[in-house]
Amino acid sequence: MYWNEKYECLPREELKALQLERLKQTVERCFYNVPHYRKAMQELNVEPDDIQSLSDLSKLPFTVKTDLRDNYPYGMFAVPLSEVVRIHSSSGTTGKPTVVGYTRNDLNTWSELMARSLTCGGAAKGDVIHNAYGYGLFTGGLGVHYGAERLGASVIPISGGNTKRQIMIMKDYGSTVLTCTPSYALFLAEVMREMGYKKEDFRLKCGIFGAEPWSDNMREEIENKLGIMALDIYGLSEIIGPGVAMECPEKQGLHIWEDHFIAEIIDPETGEVLPPGSQGELVITSLTKEALPMLRYRTRDITMLIDEPCACGRTHQRLFRFSGRSDDMLIIRGVNVFPSQIESVLLEIGETEPHYQLIVDREGTMDNLEVWVEVSAEKFSDEVKMLENLKRTIRAAIESTLGISVEVKLVEPKTIPRSEGKAKRVIDKRHI
Ligand code: DLL
Numbered sequence: 402m403y404w405n406e407k408y409e410c411l412p413r414e415e416l417k418a419l420q421l422e423r424l425k426q427t428v429e430r431c432f433y434n435v436p437h438y439r440k441a442m443q444e445l446n447v448e449p450d451d452i453q454s455l456s457d458l459s460k461l462p463f464t465v466k467t468d469l470r471d472n473y474p475y476g477m478f479a480v481p482l483s484e485v486v487r488i489h490s491s492s493g494t495t496g497k498p499t500v501v502g503y504t505r506n507d508l509n510t511w512s513e514l515m516a517r518s519l520t521c522g523g524a525a526k527g528d529v530i531h532n533a534y535g536y537g538l539f540t541g542g543l544g545v546h547y548g549a550e551r552l553g554a555s556v557i558p559i560s561g562g563n564t565k566r567q568i569m570i571m572k573d574y575g576s577t578v579l580t581c582t583p584s585y586a587l588f589l590a591e592v593m594r595e596m597g598y599k600k601e602d603f604r605l606k607c608g609i610f611g612a613e614p615w616s617d618n619m620r621e622e623i624e625n626k627l628g629i630m631a632l633d634i635y636g637l638s639e640i641i642g643p644g645v646a647m648e649c650p651e652k653q654g655l656h657i658w659e660d661h662f663i664a665e666i667i668d669p670e671t672g673e674v675l676p677p678g679s680q681g682e683l684v685i686t687s688l689t690k691e692a693l694p695m696l697r698y699r700t701r702d703i704t705m706l707i708d709e710p711c712a713c714g715r716t717h718q719r720l721f722r723f724s725g726r727s728d729d730m731l732i733i734r735g736v737n738v739f740p741s742q743i744e745s746v747l748l749e750i751g752e753t754e755p756h757y758q759l760i761v762d763r764e765g766t767m768d769n770l771e772v773w774v775e776v777s778a779e780k781f782s783d784e785v786k787m788l789e790n791l792k793r794t795i796r797a798a799i800e801s802t803l804g805i806s807v808e809v810k811l812v813e814p815k816t817i818p819r820s821e822g823k824a825k826r827v828i829d830k831r832h833i
Pocket of ligand 1: 540613
């Protein structure tokens with residue numbers, strides 16, 4: 402059940418003392434080894450000695466993605482390149498990619514955190530882990546891979562793509578744990594059905610899904626279709642990769658591994674730190690990273706910190722499941738809309754397929770939101786009247802949740818492109 406009971410269940414006072422000690426070391430490392438941090442701290446008149454308690458964290462400068470871009474490729478590294486044994490990077494939609502590096506100790510930390518996360522998600526030595534996160538510069542594939550090996554499980558480094566072959570391997574090799582994005586898990590389920598398989602034909606028992614936002618209703622859909630327990634894993638390249646936070650079987654939020662990271666929630670507009678229980682932008686400080694220590698990294702991910710004890714016995718704070726990113730949040734006629742809200746409504750009605758896309762456009766000064774949803778082939782051949790009714794039901798439900806009017810378009814199966822990695826939920830034509 403636990404990978405490292407001592408640290409996962411460390412009493413909070415001890416956890417905080419450990420955080421403070423590690424925070425001080427991290428701040429020194431940043432100040433003395435990374436010109437960017439020294440300059441940013443000097444501009445705020447802070448020196449490493451000013452950090453005497455955890456509440457002094459708020460004296461430190463924020464770090465943002467453009468800081469990494471401005472120091473492209475290696476300028477944020479706190480060790481010489483000769484100490485870096487692995488490089489990953491994440492491509493944004495614009496500009497240069499973000500480059501992240503790991504020392505041997507960093508890889509060790511990451512493998513430990515991933516072994517811890519996989520255990521928390523129900524995997525153990527003896528399991529066969531079908532790892533369909535992409536291998537390569539993306540941190541998903543190799544991150545899970547090293548954690549699975551550390552755990553002592555048998556890992557299949559299948560990566561993304563070639564879905565039919567994936568399914569054959571999953572069946573023949575007796576995979577028990579599936580790791581991939583939630584949207585790819587659904588796609589796998591769909592292709593399994595097309596190939597004539599039932600969930601009983603597989604040995605899968607759990608799935609550890611992340612790298613993109615997904616709703617509780619999407620979870621239910623995946624659990625039913627694959628006959629597994631599906632849990633949420635969070636992480637980002639700049640911080641370490643997957644394994645920053647992991648949901649436990651209580652399904653009441655993701656434990657952020659506080660012996661290695663400090664989480665804060667801020668108001669994305671003002672930068673002000675918000676109390677536990679408030680929704681806002683997650684900010685993470687790394688406590689043990691050597692090659693790329695991060696001070697108050699603004700993730701742009703929107704969530705809430707849950708400070709109450711968890712029934713699983715782990716003492717680490719939890720993050721509420723992510724509603725989305727502040728930069729994926731759509732503003733439609735002044736109303737904030739997260740794709741996950743619409744996903745939730747669609748899956749709750751349950752009469753469509755779980756594949757959808759949002760098309761945003763502007764006519765004159767009016768924003769238009771069109772929700773494309775797939776319906777099954779049988780439904781699609783139903784009477785026009787039935788389809789019209791379904792459309793109306795969906796529209797009314799979305800409108801009452803979001804408070805804005807939308808257009809709903811029911812489309813044939815396979816109209817919406819499937820993804821092997823992160824799904825593209827929104828097409829915003831307003832900026833093209
Ligand atoms: O997506 C790392 C990862 C790999 C996490 C595999 C989990 C599993 P990046 O490509 O740098 O790293 O993207 C990080 O993805 O800031 C979030 O916006 C989003 N994200 C990651 N996990 C979740 C999640 C990997 N569980 C960005 N829920 C993050 C919602 C997530 N969003």
